[in-house]
Amino acid sequence: MELHKLRNKPMRFAIGLMSGTSCDGVDAVLVRLKGAGAATAMKLIEHRSFPYPDSLRARLLREYLDAKEICLLNFELGERFAEAARALIVKAEEQGDTVDFIASHGHTVAHFPPPTDDTVGTLQIGESAVITERAGVPVVSDFRQRDMAAGGQGAPLVTYADWVLFQKPGRTVACLNIGGIANFTVVTEAFEEIVAFDTGPGNMIIDGTVRLLSKGVKHMDEDGQSAARGTVIDEYLEYLMSHPYFDRVPPKSTGREAFGVAAYLRDAVANRRDQSFDDLVATATAAVAKTIADAYRRFIAPRFTIDHVIVGGGGAKNKTLMKLLARELGQVRLFTMDQYGIPIAAREAIAFAILGNETIMGRPANVPQATGAEHPVILGKITPV
Numbered sequence: 001m002e003l004h005k006l007r008n009k010p011m012r013f014a015i016g017l018m019s020g021t022s023c024d025g026v027d028a029v030l031v032r033l034k035g036a037g038a039a040t041a042m043k044l045i046e047h048r049s050f051p052y053p054d055s056l057r058a059r060l061l062r063e064y065l066d067a068k069e070i071c072l073l074n075f076e077l078g079e080r081f082a083e084a085a086r087a088l089i090v091k092a093e094e095q096g097d098t099v100d101f102i103a104s105h106g107h108t109v110a111h112f113p114p115p116t117d118d119t120v121g122t123l124q125i126g127e128s129a130v131i132t133e134r135a136g137v138p139v140v141s142d143f144r145q146r147d148m149a150a151g152g153q154g155a156p157l158v159t160y161a162d163w164v165l166f167q168k169p170g171r172t173v174a175c176l177n178i179g180g181i182a183n184f185t186v187v188t189e190a191f192e193e194i195v196a197f198d199t200g201p202g203n204m205i206i207d208g209t210v211r212l213l214s215k216g217v218k219h220m221d222e223d224g225q226s227a228a229r230g231t232v233i234d235e236y237l238e239y240l241m242s243h244p245y246f247d248r249v250p251p252k253s254t255g256r257e258a259f260g261v262a263a264y265l266r267d268a269v270a271n272r273r274d275q276s277f278d279d280l281v282a283t284a285t286a287a288v289a290k291t292i293a294d295a296y297r298r299f300i301a302p303r304f305t306i307d308h309v310i311v312g313g314g315g316a317k318n319k320t321l322m323k324l325l326a327r328e329l330g331q332v333r334l335f336t337m338d339q340y341g342i343p344i345a346a347r348e349a350i351a352f353a354i355l356g357n358e359t360i361m362g363r364p365a366n367v368p369q370a371t372g373a374e375h376p377v378i379l380g381k382i383t384p385v
Helices: 003-007 054-061 067-094 128-135 144-149 158-166 203-214 222-229 234-240 261-270 277-300 319-329 344-360
Strands: 012-019 025-034 041-051 101-104 107-112 121-125 139-141 173-178 181-187 195-201 309-312 334-336 381-383
Touching (some): 003 344, 012 067, 012 344, 025 067, 025 344, 041 067, 041 344, 067 107, 067 121, 067 128, 121 144, 128 381, 139 344, 158 173, 158 181, 158 344, 173 277, 181 277, 203 261, 222 319, 234 261, 277 319
Parallel strands (some): 101 139, 309 334
Antiparallel strands (some): 107 121, 139 381, 173 181
């Protein structure tokens, strides 16, 4: 369909695709969208997760990839995303609907936002041409590059979608996503007052600790069970919280380059192998809770009166992490995305479907005061059929 005709459709059916930093698979959603901007109405029709095979996950978790491997993974992930998209296209067709576009975040293999000692850059793979060719639907991809070209961090980008989904007159809420990296969005009534930033590591350091200690046999602390059994090691917790990123003032974003296994965990864990598995996992979990709460107290509480915090991402399923977070935040009320009718694992895929809709409609969807961009920009590139 030609772009101007798609813009004039009263309702658009879209697929959102997301591969997270935990490298566990593709999260895919089928949504119905009406309107744009603050007037956007969204209905979730279907959410599915498509796990990666262990061999692919292991390749994606490598922190240093050569050009050949990136090239091959780009097309292989394109095929994986296309498989997920086709499954949801079938679902739409069963209901008599036609998917109008696909929004794919891709999989981030490198992200170097300003300020860095090197020139800035970001790279997501999962070739959009492969997705379009297999699915027969236009694809919006590469959302981060334009914001960074305009001087921004290229993250967090889900901020705009959080505002679309949760803004309400007379209310200010905070959306907390605990994926590989944890980030806050303060959703205010006025768009110009929105604040958003990455607090630091989320599941990345919990999963990384589990992988290191189990030598890759385990990938995560299911429901926070190990952390619940363990005792926090104060000295190690102090080390984990000493990273200079935590003192930086927003706008700021981070990723595996700062908090991955090689950069942040490997040597520290190796020096503590005489301490128990459960204690080390408990300490990593405590660090996530404390750095999130510290960011809230330093950068949000002094400026806003928050009604409550809405938690999404895989970390919301970690019962021990959620208990620690509730304790750290004290009187702040915590709700999960599920309680708002949005599956915890679907939030980011929904967000990119909303961002893709803004791209199709020719509307900017970055939040300059959150990313640090010099001005609003239209995000993403469109791969036509």
